[in-house]
Amino acid sequence: MYSCLDFTYNLKETLRGPRATAATTQREYLTNRCQGPANKLECGFLLTAIEPPSIESPPLAVTARPTNKGVPPRKRTETTSSRSIVRAKRLEMTDSLHNAPIVLDNGSGTIRAGFAGDDLPKCYFPSFVGRPKHLRVLAGALEGEVFIGQKAATELRGLLKIRYPLEHGIVTDWDDMEKIWEYVYGEGLKTLSEEHPVLLTEPPLNPRSNRDTAAQILFETFNVPALYTSIQAVLSLYASGRTTGIVLDSGDGVSHAVPVYEGFAMPSSIRRIDVAGRDVTEYMQMLLRKSGYVFHTSAEKEVVRLIKESVTYVAHDPRKEEKEWANRTDPAKGVEYVLPDGHKLKIGAERFRAPEILFDPEIIGLEYPGVHQIVVDAINRTDLDLRKSLYSNIVLSGGSTLTRGFGDRLLTELQRLAVKDMRIKIFAPPERKYSTWIGGSILAGLSTFRKVGYNLLAYSFPWAQFTAESRG
Structure with a gap:
């Protein structure tokens, strides 16, 4: 035996x-x-x-x-x-x-995958799994128990019950996560998992068990030859071409600030809050309900997400904006959004109220600091000699930072909290929606990449010993 x-x-x-x-x-x-x-x-x-x-x-x-x-x-x-x-x-x-490594940016809201050395990911789609919510009655109907990818996010969305296997950067359903990875290899990249090493991204301060289970599945089920994990914000700094700076990464599930100096990350200074784009979507859904527009199914929640991405903005002065809407001095600020069925929504103050929770999470009852506060807290946790360089190299990353007015509001808040006359400079790359993946593509494309991480032959018991993580 x-x-x-x-x-x-x-x-x-x-x-x-x-x-x-x-x-x-x-x-x-x-x-x-x-x-x-x-x-x-x-x-x-x-x-x-x-x-x-x-x-x-x-x-x-x-x-x-x-x-x-x-x-x-x-x-x-x-x-x-x-x-x-x-x-x-x-x-x-x-x-x-020695084959081209695969970079797998496993985001809470979207998944980006492609080969190292490419400029942009080859595979990009919402990271959810859809299951039919209606009974199939015709023999020629769509086959399959689950639907993943762009087709599920567009054409079939109304037929499906949608579920995201990741919440706040942590996988809650490994079976669905495995199905998404199977789709990435089979339909997205059209390659064999056994033939390519993998660089897997994750948010900082994630539970070790989450990383170990991911490695277990990739080694056992997909037989990947080697695996390396890295913090998302550090890869975003790679993409910006800098070795010193603090990265504010705000995606769909997590917002975090990671200071890096001359290529060295400072783990004790990392700050993270579980408030991000999905929370903005849910708050937007509640605000629209108060205005008489009800979106209650999981598919309709995806419509709310699209509304959020299209019309929301971050107010430079939220109190002033509230007064203007209360007095209705400028009714033209409302915008119309055309729903998939042709109906038009008139959206007003919800446009700036929803993303405001990124700077003030207490609006929705969460005792977290705002994104501007975690940047200042992270910098203040570093040595005095480093702070000036970090304030002058703030790099934005993640889809939530694409909200109109985000950078201007962040600069205003940082000037209010930082030391007087401190030179603050914020870099907002236009491709920051893909910054993490691009940084991973750069890192995995280096000739020294194959020397890091753990390969298939090193995979052994106990689980806590077989994954490699970025130290900077």
């Missing part, structure tokens, strides 16, 4: 699944394990015998020993053959490490 991490297999039973096929004897088990079509030493599992060994072990991560005394000893030529197969698989995996 073999113990494979937390799995135990009998030698004489037929094994199913991605880890082994038809292991009726010890010799067949090892041969099939190395020769499987979708197998590159599988997950690099370390197999150990429960009973005393009597056969010489092949090299690398596989140790084979018989458990039945009746099994005849293997000939020298057979052992050499097994060793040759293992060596061949090792060389094959080494070749795959």
Whole structure:
């Protein structure tokens, strides 16, 4: 009997699944394990015998020993053959490490994927899974239990019950997350996961268990040859061409400020709040309901998100804006938005009230500081000698920072909170919606990238030892 991490297999039973096929004897088990079509030493599992060994072990991560005394000893030529197969698989995996890495920017709201060295991601779509909410009655109807990608986000949206597997940067449904990754490889990139190393992004201060489970799935299910994880904000700084600065990254699930000086990140100075674009969407949905426009299904919530991205803006002075709307001195400020069914919405003060929660989360009852405050707090947690350089290199990243007026309002708030006469400079790259992915493409395209991270052969128990994370 073999113990494979937390799995135990009998030698004489037929094994199913991605880890082994038809292991009726010890010799067949090892041969099939190395020769499987979708197998590159599988997950690099370390197999150990429960009973005393009597056969010489092949090299690398596989140790084979018989458990039945009746099994005849293997000939020298057979052992050499097994060793040759293992060596061949090792060389094959080494070749795959030299293929172009895949950069996987796993955002809470959207997923961006592509090959290292490219200017823009090849695959970009909302990171949700849609399931039909109506009964299929025609034989020629759409087939499939789940729908993912641009088609699900546009044509089929009204037929689906939509669910995001990520909330505030943390995966809450790994089955759906795995389906999204399958779509990325099969339909988006049209490549085999076994042939490319992966750079995976994540927000800072995420639970270690989230990263480890992601690595477990990528190694076991997708058989990726190597994996490296990096903080999203650090990659955004790569994309800006700077080695010193503080990145304010506000996406769909998380907003965070990460200071970096001469290429060194300062983990103790990182500040994060779980207030971002999805919270703005939900607040916009509530404000529209108060105005008489009800959007209650998950598909209609996606319509609200599109409204938010089209018409909202951040007020330079929210109190002044509120007074103007209260006195109705400028009714022309309201805008019309045409719904998919042709109806027109008249949207007024909701345009600036919804994104205001980014600067004042207490509006929706959350005891978080605003995005401007986390920038100042992060800088104040660094040494005195570094603060001047950080204030003059503030880099914006993430889709929520694309809201009109965001940069101007941030500058005003920082000038109010910072030391008098402090020189503050904010950089807002026009491509900041993709900044994290672009930075990952730059990093993974370096010749030294293959030397970092953990590969398939290094994958072993316990889980907490097999993932690599960026230190800066």
